[in-house]
Amino acid sequence: MNSLYLDLMKKVVNNYIYLGTNSASCDKRYYSYPSWLIPRTCLPHTLCNDQQLSVLEKIMEYIHLEKIDGDFIEVGVWRGGAGIFMKAFLKEYNSERKLWLADTFSGIPMSSNKFEYKESVVDSWEDRWEASKHEVITHFERYGLLDDRVHLLEGDVSKTLFPAPFTKIALARLDVDSYESYSDSLDGVFPHMTKGGCIIFDDWHLESCQKAVKDFIKRHNIQSKIQHEFMGIRGEAFLIV
Numbered sequence: 001m002n003s004l005y006l007d008l009m010k011k012v013v014n015n016y017i018y019l020g021t022n023s024a025s026c027d028k029r030y031y032s033y034p035s036w037l038i039p040r041t042c043l044p045h046t047l048c049n050d051q052q053l054s055v056l057e058k059i060m061e062y063i064h065l066e067k068i069d070g071d072f073i074e075v076g077v078w079r080g081g082a083g084i085f086m087k088a089f090l091k092e093y094n095s096e097r098k099l100w101l102a103d104t105f106s107g108i109p110m111s112s113n114k115f116e117y118k119e120s121v122v123d124s125w126e127d128r129w130e131a132s133k134h135e136v137i138t139h140f141e142r143y144g145l146l147d148d149r150v151h152l153l154e155g156d157v158s159k160t161l162f163p164a165p166f167t168k169i170a171l172a173r174l175d176v177d178s179y180e181s182y183s184d185s186l187d188g189v190f191p192h193m194t195k196g197g198c199i200i201f202d203d204w205h206l207e208s209c210q211k212a213v214k215d216f217i218k219r220h221n222i223q224s225k226i227q228h229e230f231m232g233i234r235g236e237a238f239l240i241v
């Protein structure tokens, strides 16, 4: 399924179109680096690089073609770019699915003592990846993608997903960094996943993410296996439920 619109969107949401130009102070080598090395001055709407967006697109195509029932959700939205790409896909394929966007819209919360895991990395980050709800809404509007099927869930996921305002989820993109945020996100989203649906874990490079996911899988005796490649494209990590 080739879409010039989605190809262009992939290049816009992460500022690929400005790479190497002075105005963006953005060096093209960052495009293939792990996404979190993209400098702030580059002002992308998402930290996802081309490969991550391509895997996301392939997974959305699979869900569409296989008619997996349910909405899409991104948990951990930052400036909204990955969610914008998900909404662009839904628009391109005239889909009625809703898009849920869950975030504090004020950055990653510090961990509490709720879990035994001691957060060593994420809690030490100075940058909490803050972007306001207003900023995300503005970005969606600029792309012409804000409609009544886009729902923003503002607040800590430990609250906004309990009870969940959705019933069925076909695709969940989790991008929340810390152990606690991943654990809470999975607790909130997993019971709503439909068979054949997919959960993407954006932060597999972080111990906090891997540990939270593995602990959740063990706790719930989940048989599906974590995968790192979809239709020949290597991605971060995902689980087909």
Ligand SMILES: C[S@@+](CC[C@H](N)C(=O)[O-])C[C@H]1O[C@@H](n2cnc3c(N)ncnc32)[C@H](O)[C@@H]1O
Pocket: 045, 046, 047, 048, 075, 076, 077, 078, 079, 080, 081, 082, 083, 102, 103, 104, 105, 106, 107, 108, 109, 128, 129, 130, 131, 155, 156, 157, 158, 175, 176, 177, 178, 180, 181, 184
């Ligand atoms: C690295 S950013 C997400 C990047 C984004 N998905 C993208 O494509 O660029 C992490 C986001 O997770 C959110 N977040 C982390 N923990 C959260 C929690 N417990 N509840 C709600 N939002 C959370 C932060 O506010 C931040 O916007």
